[in-house]
Amino acid sequence: MAQPHVIVVGTGPAGVRCAETLVAAGLTPTVVDEGRRDGGQIYRRQPEGFKRSYAKLYGSEAKKAEDLHCSFEAIRPKVDYRPETLAWNVTANKLHVLHDGNHTAALSFDALVVCSGATDRLMPVEGWNLAGCYSLGAAQIALKSQACAIGRRVVFMGTGPLLYLVASQYVQAGATVLAVLDTSRFSQRVRALPALAVRPGLLLKGIALNRILRKAGVAVHSGITPLRITGAAATGVQGVTVLDGNGSERNFDCDAVALGYHLRAESQLADLARCEFQFDSESRQWLPKIDRDGRSTISGVYLAGDGAHLLGADGAEAAGSLAALAVLSDLGQPPSPDQMPRLRRTLDKMDRFRRGLIKAFPWPHAQAAALPDSAVVCRCETITAGELRRVVNDMGGSEMNRAKAFSRVGMGRCQGRFCGHAAAEVVAHAAGIPIEMVGRLRGQGPVKPLPMAALENPGAANV
């Protein structure tokens, strides 16, 4: 019997563990990744020739990072590995990829496991379109992957554990961090402690990070309200102004801002595969529906990791393995009976922690309503909150795709990755309707920009 074709998209924690599990069962999956190196984002590998140690790069996560990278090295000769290959669309049982510049291929599959990960989740603030404003993840990638700080004097703003992690990494690497500005209030974090305590190690790490920051003299403020990022069009960021927890205005002169509010699932391939989505009211975002093992609503399509369910890196590793076991099970190779229940229990624990994180560091959706009309919401198209509100009020565009059609929000190069959530909040508030009723931007191919020079693939579908 011919071996089933399984394609894994992504070589972050979920993708690597998925591929590893499939290989262990005797399969030779195709592993597709857009990047040059494996590792994903949180365990992003530095370029060849860079010399920093794992401890320096990944701190407390050094062992996990090294394990993951070694695991991939071990299975690399046993998989059909396609780096620098962009999965730009998916149709029934075919993954459409771009590789080597302008070459395309249609890869057939019996099962597809999408481990596409996440990006930062952004809430716009006036001036965030100035040069020098980056996502939190970008600030971390600049350090990890290029040994750079994003500026001479950096302010970190947003919420979530990543805020403190990256800021402390910057401090330890010798960068100048002026302030860490958290929109969440200390009281929210205290209330979330019971849920967070399900992963005590992580809680302790969080406390340790705070200590590093305070020792370095970094101003740490909670309960802040971002007001504006100031600067000049020609030269970029010059400062950040916020209201502190007591309502006083505070200004920080800086040349770079790292901004982020947790994560946002990269779910475009799931959308193109016609997977059903559902609204998660706690985190106020739409996520693809999966069963507890990672099966989507489309037979043969599995979703694992932060691209489906934002459980973080450890959760992604477990989800990747579990999805692989689900694939094997569905292909007639059921795993030994204890494997899946154990992974499910791990994921349940991760999920309790995830919900605690949402309580501790909530998505500050009310900031969308408070955005001044002049604040840019869609960075790609430079569309302001005022223009979006006008479309709702004057043109009746209260459904997200309609609002997009009328305002151009979400029509730019990033296709709504960084403006979509906040835009929906602006629309919901302007229309006076619940956020869920606004809906979500409809996914359309290509997943990322496709060159007009892309060539048709010459033969029949490559396998």
Add this chain to the structure above:
Amino acid sequence: MTGGRFIRLAETVRAPLQLMADGKPIAALEGDTLLVALLGSVGHLRHSEFGDGVRSGFCLMGACQDCWVWTESGERLRACTTVVREGLRVTTEPLEATWPNRT
């Protein structure tokens, strides 16, 4: 800002190389992304099409698509995922309006 937007903190002992940006030579190190190389000298990557100024990238992970740069020969490079090579010639200026015309 006239360059030096990103600050090198480590890994500075790498082979140097040179590329051209807006017709001027700029220095980079082997392993730099085009983004890091440009931000180290020019300070920005492109101009926003819609009048709100220069852009210098945003997500650094190939998601935001804000860092696309033109080469002098008319190719597109995503600066955060492109590794620099010796002799690369890029421009941070937009195409001319005559861009579609065949020579």
Add this chain to the structure above:
Amino acid sequence: MGAASAFFLRKRGRSVILLERGLVGQQASGVNFGNVRRQGRYLPQLPLAHRSRAIWGQMKELLGDDAEFLVTGHVRGVYDEAQAAVVEEYAKDARGWGLDLELVGGSEFRRRFPFFGAGVICGSYSPNDGHANPRLAAPAFGRAAARAGARVIENCEVLAIDKDGEDFRMQAADGRTFRAPSALICAGAWGDKLSAAFGEPVPLTPHGPSMGVTEPVPYGIIPVVGVSSKVAHEVVYFRQVKRGNIVFGGGLRGPAYPDLKRAYVLPENLLRQLRELRRLAPELGKLQVLRTWSGIEGYMRDELPVMGPSGRISGLYYAFGFCGHGFQLGPGVGDVMAELIDTGATTTPIEPFHIQRFAASPATAQTTPRAAASATA
């Protein structure tokens, strides 16, 4: 079609209820290429197209919204002498129908249209055609109709329709019933279900256009650009908007599912389209495609719309199935249908589109591929 008809009926003082299953302009009206084109049309359709073109020029005054209409001209290129003869013939005939086209070749062709690829040997130019934003046009008519006093009811699916005495009765999914002595069916790719309910089935097949758009680049291509060819996949077209994006379409269509209200661009169709676009204007090959989309267009077997009064029932009218070439006609269709419904006749000839032409053989056969696929864009 519905939104424009509602607007013009109000202008004539008629009371109007516009029932829309989803949102005004959400289907074919909102996803098409946006060509405001008379060149290339079936010649007897030109009077309607001229009337519509006149209204396009007045959108701002009429609706307060010009839907980004630009008079940029429209040029169709050809790849061989045989097709050059075809467009020459068309230009000669079109003059008689009131459309003046310029045949441009040689060095003047290269000078005026320097973006064309080497394989494009000459072209036919229509100076007063142009393009507009399809996402804005129908909704603008809908809002203007409402301001003029039409009852515009969105998110209202009509489940059943019949004639009850003197009145037509529309039963909506939410339980409401609407009655009126006249009814106009402009339900696009779903129009055939409603016409069939009145004993007038028609051979309509849904198709999904293959649409796409590039990143914004400096505004350097003014006219709408298309191709005249007998080969379906060669017939691609594009237009650059002032913001700089290039919208493109054409080539082979994709699958459309009216029941699901979804249609898809097939990756292989997109890649072939890109190849043909590079052939048509090579420098397009520098750009990036940001997004593709499709929609549900209704195609009639003979590639002409259904428009005019019912052949069987008085007070019933139709305007649907515009075969992917209805965008330019929208304002004109609205104006003509309003005139027809209001006065019983219209000065614009629309007999070729009468639903009665299908009375003899209405079977919904597969659409026969049009042998002479001169540009339908």
